Amino acid sequence: MQRIGVFVCHCGTNIAATVDVKAVAEALSHEPGVVVSQDYQYMCSESGQELVKNAIKEHGLTGVVICSCSPRMHENTFRKAAASAGLNPYLVEIANIREQCSWIHKNIASATDKAVILGKAAVAKVHLNAPLTAGESPVVKRALVIGGGIAGIQTALDIAEAGFDVDIVEKEPTIGGKMAQIDKTFPTLDCAACILTPKMVEASQNERITIHSFSEVSDVKGFVGNFTVTIKKKARYVDETKCTGCGLCTEKCPMKKVPNEFNMGLDNRTAVYIPFAQAVPKVATIDPNYCMMLKNGKCGVCSKVCSVGAIDYKQTDRFIEQKYGAIVVATGFNPIKLDKYDEFAYSCCPDVVTSLELERLMNAAGPNGGTLLRPSDKTHPHTIVFVQCVGSRCDDEKGKPYCSKICCMYTAKHAMLIREKYPDTEVYVFYIDVRTPGKNFDEFYRRAVEQYNVHYIKGMVGKVTPKADGKIDVQASDLLSNEQLHINADMVVLAAAIEPDKTARPLATMLTTQMDTNDFFTEAHPKLRPVESATAGIFLSGACQGPKDIPETVAQASAAAAKAIGLLCKNSITCNPCVAHSDELMCNGCSACEKVCPYGAITYQDKEFRMPDRSTAIRRVASVNPAVCQGCGACTVACPSGAMDLNGFSNSQIMAEVDAICK
Amino acid sequence: MQEAMIKRAKELLADGTVNRVMGWKKGEFAYDTTPAVFETAEEIDRDFIYNDFTQANQSKYLIKESRKEGKILALLKPCDTYSFNQLVKEHRIIRENVYVIGIPGGPKIDIEKIKAKGITGITNVKNEDYTLKIETIYGVETMPFYEAVSVKCESCKSKKHVVYDELIGEGGDILDSNRFDMVEKLENMTSQERYDFWRGELSRCIRCNACRNVCPACTCENCVFDNPKSGIDQKAAADSFEENMFHIIRAFHVAGRCTDCGECSRVCPQNIPLHLLNRKFIKDINCLYGEYQAGADTTSKAPLTDYRTDDCEPSVVHERGAE
């Protein structure tokens, strides 16, 4: 038999002025199960709480209803009070008779009636409340960072700095990402390599950081605090532990005609290669698509020249399994492919390049040693046209609907650098808008226009046509002067939109995190939780969440690190006990609940059951991981059999409230 | 057709591909057929039947049958394949344990439609070039075949088998059916007219649960209406509310999962057009969230476990024409 205590708060006159609190207490005292019903001046005060605690002890209460202000105000207060008196805190219900009653109604009679009904609903609900215990789930004190660009590196360094082990998984042979390919950075024009490579070295030398380069995440199981991740270490045919990075193999390799991806295919590398001089780890990798030894067993030069015997043609993909408490996604971005943009002649004219290609063309470690030359004939270009928003802010399906954010600034940078180094070169920039929000950004852009005389033209480039004389005709419109232009250019640079890396979507599936239609990871809250995914324990770093420049990326990387550290600091996580649970005997195994769960908290397993007809059967049933479930209840409605229910807001509790209100 | 099915079923039994055959068994009269599992060629020769009256959708039996030892042969009409697929999608049928032969479907005949003509004492029904020759103890009667076509076949949605291991006879296409006509007609009525219509229909409900128990989408281990813990369990409609409640919730629970096989209306002893409730949901889903056919595949996201950020608001209901 339930023994319920009802406590009606006056809240000074806040409630008592419009609600006859004594009448409410009196009316509720007649409800079934109610053994004590009292009113008090300030229930949340020390002495008010004492009243509740004493009643719990004195009457051996099995449930408490507080008629007071919103549960958003003091639910916790009263739960704690109940707990301190030995009553499970989840046996407390609040009837909101202030914000939702006394403050909005003027008529004392109707406000009192309503307060009584709200009280009855709370009593009806508390009858069905079950004592709940917040579960604890241990936290593995190790983090995984997926992606080794500047975002991943920064996150890993910050987490390691806080004293936790962290692994970086990078799919390329070296960490560094896109920033390693960039020449200079805006708006300070400092050298990207000069600021990035020390970080790369720092990461490699940090004892707490393990770098799995040339590796991919192949499976993720588990949940916040306790993920089990399988990492595929792709065969690089070189023993990482032996290779000293001397580079002799790369010099001797006879297969020298492999397009060099680091230089955007603008020059070649060998089949065994180290992507760039400052690569971390500085270890050679054999490209099986080109290595003659791997392809037809004839060559073996690298193996012969390697003094440490690091070459291993028989290496295969290896899989390692590791447990992590937190996962940070830092999969970054890529410029979109431009092969569909025939109007810009990208596919047919080597002198039409993307901005990232231009970075390499201008880089001292690039194909031309830092001298800007046309790819086609290695001559110095005198007229360069930049085209903005290629594939950004696009309505059609070729491009992306969003602004890629970084193009305006890097184009200003490119224009400025070219004008600085080659004052004889005319630079035109065709833009839709110039977007320069950011510290010192607009000043930077104005310098390009005012100091460096870059020709900014608001307008669209209609067509780029390579001409027989090697020049390029750029046909464009100037929207401000409303005229058609033809520019006889030597080079055209396209500011290609950026998009999330292709590996992001399968990864999101593995992580059960959400993505938007553009494949950017969705943050848990766009304003308040921008570096967390909605899936507990998965954090977002860098451009995988949306287009970002370097400082923003680094800021977010550190923020994601801070969130991950906050999780790793805990020995265990206290779970919200108001979570869904499945009645296995009723579950059909249909997967409807799993499909609506935003957290991936529901998994299925085949279990053996003794059936009502005394047979045994293997049945597929859902189980909810209470550490991952956030308690929204979407599954409870998706479930047709009613096997899914929600602690604290069960079907029967809500229906009891409905009944009490309607009767 | 029956001969071809028997021949193939016996072959598959003989070569060990399957150890059981799900089919229809002859009954007492020319028109009553019972879904049955055959284990031997002799049983098949003796009792197997496939004719104008083999209407029953056999997919639901395969939930149980696919969990037994060995593989079973299922002979599925086009409409049955949708139900089958949907059950595979919901992990209710274990696909590997079923060998599916797609067989031609209807139109099937509903004996009730013949009896509704006042024809009784029926001893045999023959389809002679789409004229039914009905032999009775009171003499021979005839009626056009199409007048006896069952409700579920009248608005056939598809002649296409969406899943099969092999076909007997030819495969068909998805049809341009008129199945939403009646729903539309009701939608165009006033609220009061619709209310009166449904009261008239649903008040006949005797809560025999035939609609639920035959429904291939209603496969809950324990239906909410049988489960005292659900808070809405009921054994009989003690009030008109409960008649409405049962059918609304049942339709809602199968919304996005109902393949429109029409079994609910076929089995209703009170001839309540229950399929109209399901079709209303199907029509709404098609109009509001894009064409969706439950059971057409095993991978697509069901409309109620999916969403688009630009879905319409429920106010579309309130803004739809006059009440």
Place this chain on the structure above:
Amino acid sequence: MLKISASNLNALFDRIAEKQTLYIPVDREPNVSEYKKYESGMTMSKALNTVRSAKDFFFPQTENLAEFKVSGKTIEVKDIRKENEDFVVFGVRACDARSFGILDKVFLSEPVDSFYKNRREHGTIVTMACTRPAETCFCTTFGIDPTVPGGDVSVFFDGENYFFLDNTPKGEAFVASVSDMLEDGDASKLAEVQENTRNIMKKLPLSGLSTDSFGGERLMEHFNSDKWAELSESCFGCGTCTFVCPTCQCYDIRDFDTGNGIKRFRCWDSCMYSDFTKMAHGNSRNSQLERFRQRFMHKLVYFPANNNGEFGCVGCGRCLSKCPISMNIVKVMKALEDK
């Protein structure tokens, strides 16, 4: 014999309905009939039988038994029984008329079901002899003569006139109350009509069905029969057969919380349901085979065992036409007797 011409039948109905509630079978759709409260102008159905049986008149699908008024912590029990008003059911067939006798054995034996008794006492059954039986009919198997339908008053139709024969004092009173509308008539043609119907009955496909193999003596043999597995294999466990059956009498008693009190009501239950006779320990019959067997064993074995050999089936054929999978008592009987 007293008679009324077919053309005056509705006038008779109007007269009956003046004094008490009259129910007659009317067509809902062509040849699909149901009992309706008579209102002037309604035409009696020509269909052989109603979709639902006539048992509802005495044993309705749901029926309130008691009420509990709850206010605060107090509960007050309210006896809601009240004397029923008189009513007449017209046009009941022989099979359904027999079913009341079977229901009586259940509800009127000690302890007497006062709700049932009350209705039974106030209801007058006017039956109608069959002339055009259907292929699903097998009442003769249970010794019923559809041409002599029983009830309080039997009515016979010779094609022109309806003839009335009272069988009980209640029937006598009923005939007396409308005798001014009836006239003496020549019933000579009736015997011919009856003979004709009996001959048709012999030609029906199920005419050879016999109960010889059934009854209490062969309880264990039938209970342990290996046929049940095959027979019950495709049963969905719906309640159609039980709910259209004129003799199925199982019910459940439930409490409904109205918010202001409790209404205790009974409603039909079906032994085919998985939650039938569910008790604290669970169910007594956990597989569909057991539940299926229960229904037919009850009708063919247990009931006669306890009721001097009377079977719990009247051969109305409703389950034959309404079972979604066409499994029925005839198939069960044929399978079990085939030894």
Place this chain on the structure above:
Amino acid sequence: MQVNENFEPVIVAFCCNWCSYAGADLSGTNRLNYPANVKIIRVPCSCRVNPMFILRAFQRGADGVIICGCHPGDCHYTSGNYFTRRRITLLYSMLDFLGIERNRTRLEWVSAAEGAKFAAVMNQFVEDVKKLGPNRRLEDLRCRKQ
């Protein structure tokens, strides 16, 4: 239609904890009036509202049921209200199909900042239901108050 001035409808409002319940609190904090007919039931998310609850409310004597949740895109649980929107749209459409008056049901998005909207929505809803009069088409006669 004749409006019965004395008719005081029972209105059940399901409010999600994070937006609409907070919005209701805000309208209280700002002392924005709405009729006492409205009684709020707190649910974690609008997607917790089972069609069973809505029917139950009508069965037990509610004259109107309104569901309030976070605006689409703002769900605390990211996607809950999108599911709500589909489910409730279909349910309301079905109720309409069965001839239940449309204006007895409503779904509104009310954020935690929209105290004024909450009050306005409730005022409007109560007025609409008052115009309809008592729920007769979807009530359980056994539950009618004596």
